[in-house]
Amino acid sequence: MRLKLLSPGEMNEAQKQTYDEAVAGKRGSAPAPMMAWLNSPEMARHATRLGEMLRFNTIFPPKLSEIAILVTARHFTAHYEWFAHKRLALKGGLDPKIIDDIRDRRTPEFDDPKARMIYDVAKSLHEGHGLSQPLYDEAVARLGERGVVEIIGLCGYYTMVSMTLNTFEFGLPDGEVSELA
Incomplete structure (x- = not known):
């Protein structure tokens, strides 16, 4: 620290x-x-x-909002953030296979089209620094304008969180080992 x-x-x-x-x-x-x-x-x-x-207080249940948070934590290899939000994602009902795929930088398979859209938007925000017109149009159709705004908010806020945790080298709780390489 x-x-x-x-x-x-x-x-x-x-x-x-x-x-x-x-x-x-x-x-x-x-x-x-x-x-x-x-x-x-x-x-x-x-x-x-x-x-x-x-x-x-977003329009998304934890099962969905945690996808954007985990994509952000993985993008920044934020060990503490991943540790904290993996537990919250599991508690919220997110499939462990999806979590493992995000951790291992594989594209998960989603049964829920909204979950897939949140993943695609979060990945595009971090890797492409925005959304292409087709992805934007599909995101608005599937998530609504408020949903797109809130996914951007989640990714932006948890970017700041990840940068803070990484910069100040927050450690994991005693006995915990990071899953991220």
């Missing part, structure tokens, strides 16, 4: 307010990257609010 993470007793007033708001939210705890972001309390506050919205 490149950064000393503050305990609540070491935080200044602005940091403590942001920390307390996160703990009182739907997560019930402070997300790991927020502990680094607390060096900029206002950024931490807004980023954590956005993360809570994207995690709990």
Whole structure:
């Protein structure tokens, strides 16, 4: 870990307010990257609010939104992010084979056309830096404009999360070994 993470007793007033708001939210705890972001309390506050919205209040159930998050974690080889969201994807009902395929950089087979579209959009955003017109048209038809906006939000937010976790070298919990190479 490149950064000393503050305990609540070491935080200044602005940091403590942001920390307390996160703990009182739907997560019930402070997300790991927020502990680094607390060096900029206002950024931490807004980023954590956005993360809570994207995690709990998109039009997609976790089984679908976690696809975009896992594609992002894999794209950045974000070990901590992968560890955390693989568990959430499994809990949300995502097929373990799909998770393994994303981990191994294989294109998964999907029974759900929405799941396939989320995967295709996330991959295109990361690898192609946008969407071709045909993919955009198909994504809007299948996911709606709000859905496309929220997938972009998920990929963008979790890009920031992945960059934070990687830059500050967040480790996995004791005894855990990364699945990503």
